[in-house]
Amino acid sequence: MARYSRIETLVAMKEAGIIPVFYNSDFETAKDIMVACVKGGARVIEFTNRGDFAHEVFAALVKYAAKELPEAILGIGSVVDPYTAAIFIQNGANFIVGPTFNEEVARCCNRRGIPYSPGCGSATEVSNAYEMGVEIVKVFPGKEVGGPGFVKSVKGPMPWVKIMPTGGVSPTKESLTEWFNAGVTCVGIGSNLITKELIKAKDYKTMEAKVKEVVDFVKTLR
Numbered sequence: 001m002a003r004y005s006r007i008e009t010l011v012a013m014k015e016a017g018i019i020p021v022f023y024n025s026d027f028e029t030a031k032d033i034m035v036a037c038v039k040g041g042a043r044v045i046e047f048t049n050r051g052d053f054a055h056e057v058f059a060a061l062v063k064y065a066a067k068e069l070p071e072a073i074l075g076i077g078s079v080v081d082p083y084t085a086a087i088f089i090q091n092g093a094n095f096i097v098g099p100t101f102n103e104e105v106a107r108c109c110n111r112r113g114i115p116y117s118p119g120c121g122s123a124t125e126v127s128n129a130y131e132m133g134v135e136i137v138k139v140f141p142g143k144e145v146g147g148p149g150f151v152k153s154v155k156g157p158m159p160w161v162k163i164m165p166t167g168g169v170s171p172t173k174e175s176l177t178e179w180f181n182a183g184v185t186c187v188g189i190g191s192n193l194i195t196k197e198l199i200k201a202k203d204y205k206t207m208e209a210k211v212k213e214v215v216d217f218v219k220t221l222r
Contacts, residue, residue: 002094003066004073006113009044009094010135012073013115013164013186016044017218020211021077021166021190023050024199027060033194034061036204038072040211046097046188048077055087062092075115077188082108089114097166097188099140101125106132117164121145123154126161136162136185143168148182155183164188171214180221189214 075095101118109116119140142165166188
């Protein structure tokens, strides 16, 4: 069961501005990444369903956070069907993210009061997602579907939509400025922020500093 309510999670996503996105099959490594992100000010974190037994690693992270890092809001990404969504909801997911929009996943999340951010690549998909109760739509892959220009185009006729791009977002002032000026609510950043080099070197202090730098800069954009 989610430790945070739907409203609390959505507000935290907006306030944080950035959502680190990562997967690692090793619990200790995943835990250290999570801790670095939260200490850096990004308390909403997306762990992706990218490997065998990902639900076991995720469950262990949820249990650790409940005891040692209660401010962390953990969600799961790369979910494409309601059955997988149900598994992770049962393991404590506070939100569900997918690369595509699936109505059954939306219904599953709505039944349990869990935010769902599906990947959308057209104005029609965004509209359909909102019709199914989605509050923050994921634009994916962000760069390939049109980048910040796509966000501006969608928000023109539908200014009420809240958008979170993932894919094509870099932790640089130029990239972040372009996306937030286009009107995004928050951004998801994966390997550009949680780099393989930092993970391999176990340099979590530098990772924490980079996350903090991005979080602080997003605050100035608002």
